[in-house]
Amino acid sequence: MDGRQWRSTIAAAQAGDRQALDDLVAGWLPLVYNVVGRALNGHADVDDVVQETMLRAVDNLGSLRDPDSFRSWLMAIAMRQIRDRARRRSPQQLDESAAREATDFAELTVLRLQLEGQRREVAEAVRWLDDEDRQLLSLWWLEVAGELTRRELAAAVGISRQHAAVRVQRMKERLETSRGIVRALDGACPELRELTGRWDGRPDSVWRKRLARHIRGCAYCGDAGESVVPAERLLVGIALVPLPVGFTLSLAFGGKTAAAAGSVGWSAKVLGVLAKPAVAVTASATIVAGGAYVVTQTPPTPPAPPPRASGTPTASSTHRPPPPSAPPTPSPSPSVTKKQKTEELYGSVVDAVDKAPAPDRPPAALPHRPASGITSTGGAHATMTHRGDSVTLTGQGYVLVRWQLEPQYRPGSLVPPSWTGLKGRLFHVASGGGRRMDDRVSSTDPTATGMGSKATGFDVLPSGTQQMWQNEYFYVDGRVTLTVNERGADYNLNVFPTTWDAVEKDITTGPAQGAIRYGLVRDTGKDDTPVPQYVTRATPSDPATVAQRSRV
Numbered sequence: 001m002d003g004r005q006w007r008s009t010i011a012a013a014q015a016g017d018r019q020a021l022d023d024l025v026a027g028w029l030p031l032v033y034n035v036v037g038r039a040l041n042g043h044a045d046v047d048d049v050v051q052e053t054m055l056r057a058v059d060n061l062g063s064l065r066d067p068d069s070f071r072s073w074l075m076a077i078a079m080r081q082i083r084d085r086a087r088r089r090s091p092q093q094l095d096e097s098a099a100r101e102a103t104d105f106a107e108l109t110v111l112r113l114q115l116e117g118q119r120r121e122v123a124e125a126v127r128w129l130d131d132e133d134r135q136l137l138s139l140w141w142l143e144v145a146g147e148l149t150r151r152e153l154a155a156a157v158g159i160s161r162q163h164a165a166v167r168v169q170r171m172k173e174r175l176e177t178s179r180g181i182v183r184a185l186d187g188a189c190p191e192l193r194e195l196t197g198r199w200d201g202r203p204d205s206v207w208r209k210r211l212a213r214h215i216r217g218c219a220y221c222g223d224a225g226e227s228v229v230p231a232e233r234l235l236v237g238i239a240l241v242p243l244p245v246g247f248t249l250s251l252a253f254g255g256k257t258a259a260a261a262g263s264v265g266w267s268a269k270v271l272g273v274l275a276k277p278a279v280a281v282t283a284s285a286t287i288v289a290g291g292a293y294v295v296t297q298t299p300p301t302p303p304a305p306p307p308r309a310s311g312t313p314t315a316s317s318t319h320r321p322p323p324p325s326a327p328p329t330p331s332p333s334p335s336v337t338k339k340q341k342t343e344e345l346y347g348s349v350v351d352a353v354d355k356a357p358a359p360d361r362p363p364a365a366l367p368h369r370p371a372s373g374i375t376s377t378g379g380a381h382a383t384m385t386h387r388g389d390s391v392t393l394t395g396q397g398y399v400l401v402r403w404q405l406e407p408q409y410r411p412g413s414l415v416p417p418s419w420t421g422l423k424g425r426l427f428h429v430a431s432g433g434g435r436r437m438d439d440r441v442s443s444t445d446p447t448a449t450g451m452g453s454k455a456t457g458f459d460v461l462p463s464g465t466q467q468m469w470q471n472e473y474f475y476v477d478g479r480v481t482l483t484v485n486e487r488g489a490d491y492n493l494n495v496f497p498t499t500w501d502a503v504e505k506d507i508t509t510g511p512a513q514g515a516i517r518y519g520l521v522r523d524t525g526k527d528d529t530p531v532p533q534y535v536t537r538a539t540p541s542d543p544a545t546v547a548q549r550s551r552v
Contacts, residue, residue, distance in 0.1 A: 424478015433470025
């Protein structure tokens, strides 16, 4: 994005052309969003800082004498607002706010730009940098991506080019150290796992130094296993992270416009607050009558939460998961009808941790529920492989979710997927595939199961979570979204509509026909059939925060 190409637009905006101002703000907002977002790593204050940056830029545009310097001038305003924000808030306030963050900017970068391999490693390493290094990296990232020059970087930070070169080199060294930490944590050796047993999972400078010391002295963790590409080569050509849906920028302009000489600026004040980021889609922009500049993308109507069951938390309470105990039984009331009681029961039954049935025990009869057909946003056969991937299922019928764990690449704590945004009904009706994932899968290695082996390491479910089978079957009557929350261990989900006949054939295939065991029927034919073990909620800001419940 070259500021010189915007010379005529900037000049027209300074002269009072509202359409030019519209184009100017819409064109440069993504750059500001990326700088601020990366510098603050997706902190809740990102929206406010972006808002204040654009407000001050619009307010002072009339004083800009050289339109060719617009880009460095705008970046300097952004960096000043970032530093001012840090001065206004105490470290304790920043830590508390950061703790409430669901998704940081590093993760948004990986998801929205679909980064993989070492590019993903660089993005995730940003979490380990101190605030000053992150601020500098937010500009350097854009420099190597071709969005800024070194002169503009130095001007934005307020230092000489020589000093900027020194600062950038030191930041790159700490970034490489952080990349090594990300790499080591992906395949942690036993000593590193023991060391991090006392770590709360939040990157900081103290733990960066501790882990770096371990990596330097560990032949396993210090061995990259593949050539490490310099970060600047990885970042060349990476696009800007798109603005999210619902991102709203509201600026009100006073009665004055810029004079031709540029001596009179706009007076401005904030009319509204930014909507919180949701999903990556570039927003539209317009200046409406009355002088208000608004960047808007109307968010979709929020899905209705599932009927509330006694003992089942609502969306507003997902940050306080209930204790792992049986949900309380609703107290009888003479005024409650039988139908109302049935509705209350819906969603109150979740999977209890069970043992694998005997291999040769045939399943119970599978109730035949009505099915008019299911449509999936992922098509007839969706394969989800990355954190944040999702499919939305709509209609009435059966759905197969097939697990594919890959502990040979990255064993560790398995963060289950989540069902969110339910409108209608959703039941976990059967389990099949010829085996549970903890069944033995090798005749030569007694430690090898679908969850891993002693040689490769194991994927581990959260305490109290129901063990999944190779194939899990669900019944949908309405609309629901399934989201992958892969984080600690690699896994893929294959999701596609199926039929009652296919489910019945799968679960009745037993050991005599080559399977390890018969399947398991969970459906009772009533609305007390279990909902998925990862209980449905109205869509949260981060699907991985959906509380899990179990009667253990």
